[in-house]
Amino acid sequence: MFDNLSDKLELTLKKLAGQATINEVNIGIAMRDIKRALLSADVNYKVAKKLVEDIREKSLGESVIKSVSPAQMIVKIVNDELTEIMGGQNQPLNLPPKKIPAIVMVAGLQGSGKTTFCAKLAKRLKKNGKNPILVAADVYRPAAVEQLKTLGEQIDVPVFSIEEQDAMKAALGGLEAAKAGAKDVVIVDTAGRLQIDEAMMAEAEALKNRLSPDELLFVVDSMMGQEAVNTAKAFNDRLDFDGVVLTKLDGDARGGAALSIRQVVEKPIKFMSVGEKVDDLDVFYPDRMAQRILGMGDIVSFVEKAQEALDLEKTMAMQSKLMKNEFDLDDFFDQLQQLKKMGSIQGLIEMVPGLNKMVPKQDLENINFKPIEAIISSMTKQERKHPEIINGSRRKRIALGSGTRVQEVNMLLKQFAEMKKMMRSVNRLAKSGRKITTENLALDKFLKR
Template identity: 85%
Template sequence: MFESLSDKLDGAFKKLAGQATINEINIGIAMRDIKRALLGADVNYKVVKKLVEDVRQKSLGEGVIKSVSPAQMIVKIVSDELTELMGGEQKPLALSSSRLPAVVMVAGLQGSGKTTFAAKLAKRLKKSGRNPLLVAADVYRPAAVDQLKTLGAEVSVPVFSIEEKDAMKVAMQGLEAAKAGAHDVLIVDTAGRLQIDDAMMAEAEALKNALKPDELLFVVDSMMGQEAVNTAKAFNDRLDFDGVVLTKLDGDSRGGAALSIRHVVEKPIKFMSVGEKVDDLDQFYPDRMAQRILGMGDIVSFVEKAQESLDMEATLQMQKKLMKNEFDLNDFFDQLQQLKKMGSMQSLIEMVPGLNKMVPKQDLENLDFKPIEAIISSMTKEEKSRPEIINGSRRQRIALGSGTRVQDVNMLLKQFGEMKKMMRSVSKLSGNGRKITSQNLALDKFLKR
């Protein structure tokens, strides 16, 4: 995510390394590089101009701490400005508790990911204790209704649809069905077009007036860059939506939409979609995103995702085994299954401070757990419990049974041994009371590089 922008900003900060003080000359050089990096990321020109000027003024102002190096100070100021640019603080959904069902209306261009987002949101709300109903009001796009039904079945949320080409009838009957079925949230998936047109906007306006949604969310493909911002402005001028959802953020190496859209439309970014799976939806936190853009990771989100996805009781049992040196390949296999629940490895690596710089992106893209799982599955019960007994002939049998090479088996066993040592060391540190207390750790690690 935003790899190109992160690398260029990192280069700008490194030029300040070793400088004794902040002055007009070195801050001018840094601002020039930052400006080029942001414009190259397709960030709105007015946004870039304001951010660069704000950073320049704060860097040369009276409040600058003299004991902090220029690189450290600029990183902190840029982090604060990026956070403010993207909204300052996270804005949750504002769903009415007195009016049931609360209504969420989803709008956007065709291909932006509206239907998939609707299902992801439904799953998220259901997980939080809500009882949502999805409404298939995209009556024009071929297979749109079937797509929502398929996704609804995947997230175990019912979908209301009728054989009708009138979106208003579908939506209003869906509202009545939600009331009758005691659903407390109604999520209405509306029609999009390949481009903005009056007919689409008029229908969306009519639906908004009839449904009076608690939240009207505009879904946009972040990879569209500046065009995503222009589209958001056009929709907001007509619909006055409540919040933005950025999709396909995991494939966006530049970040222009995320950094521009809040400033241009003055509406908060509420969610970001970082993959195609129904679990790949996160709330948008401006401060955390700023830290990720600056290569400082996002430990808080990592811990939250772990707590949400992992079996904490099983994880505690694993920690006890590590402390007793009883962690074996059965446990390793179980941990792989849990790790896969947390999302793509690329998104997880980006959350750990500094780790995204250590692991090349191409290695993450080519990462495949299937050979590892096949190798472990081809072992006997004893071999999984006592990998040290796996000799040459056993390795050949395991490789043959898993469809891999002996070298692959050797590599897995070697990496397992190294990982076991590392995890035991980490576990000891944790047991001694050393733990992550805040996102400031990410900033500290970044500044000490």
């Protein structure tokens, strides 16, 4: 996420860190580089200009010049300004507790991920104790209705739809169905187009006036960059929506939409979508996003995801097995399933400070758990419990059953054996009271060969 922008900003700030003093000359050069980085990231020109001017002004202030570590102060200033330009604080979804059902209307262009977002939001609300219903008011594209129904089945949330091409009738019918079924949140998926047109806007406007939604959310593909901002402005001028949802953020290497949209339309970014699965939806926190852009990671979001996704009892039992060297391939398979619940591996690695720099981007893109899962699933229970019994003929059978090559089976078994050796070393060091360091682990491994 935002790799290009992050790399350029990091390089510029490193140059400043190497300066003995901060002055107008080196700040001027740094601001020029930051402005170029922002513009190459497709940030709106006026937004980039204001951001750079604000950073320059604060960087040349007396508190920075007299600071013990002016370079660190400037990093803080850049972080604060990035946070401010993206909205300052998180703006939560506004669902009045006493209004039942509350109404969320979702608008956006076709292909922006609007329908998928509706399902993601429904699942998130359901997890938080709500009882939502999805309403298919995108009545012109049959695939949209079927897509919403399929997603509704996946998350066990009912979907209201009609056969007629009447968006108003579908929306009002969905509202009545919600009241009859004691649903407390109605999520209305409206029609999109490949581009903005009068018919779409007029229909969305009529739906808004009739439904009086508590939240009107605009969904936009972040990879559109500056065009995403222009589209948001056109929708906002007509609909005056309440918040923005940025989708496909995991594929956005530039970041122009995230940095520009709040300033241009003056509406908060409320959610960001970082994958195609129904769990891949995060609340947008401007301060956390600024830290990620500057390569500082987002450990708070990482911990929150872990708390939501991981089974604490299972995790503690697994830790105990690891320390007793009783960890087998069944346990390893279970751990993979828990890890997958937390979202994309690339997204998780980006949250951990410094880790995204240690793992090459091409390695992240090539991470695929499916072959590993297939190999383990093709083993017998005894083989998963005692992988040391897997000889040549068994390896061939497992490879054939999993649709992989024998070399891949060998690689998995080798990596699993290495992991168990490492855990034995960690356990020995912990019991002996010695510090767990790379050097001590290497020494322990050498002595036990």
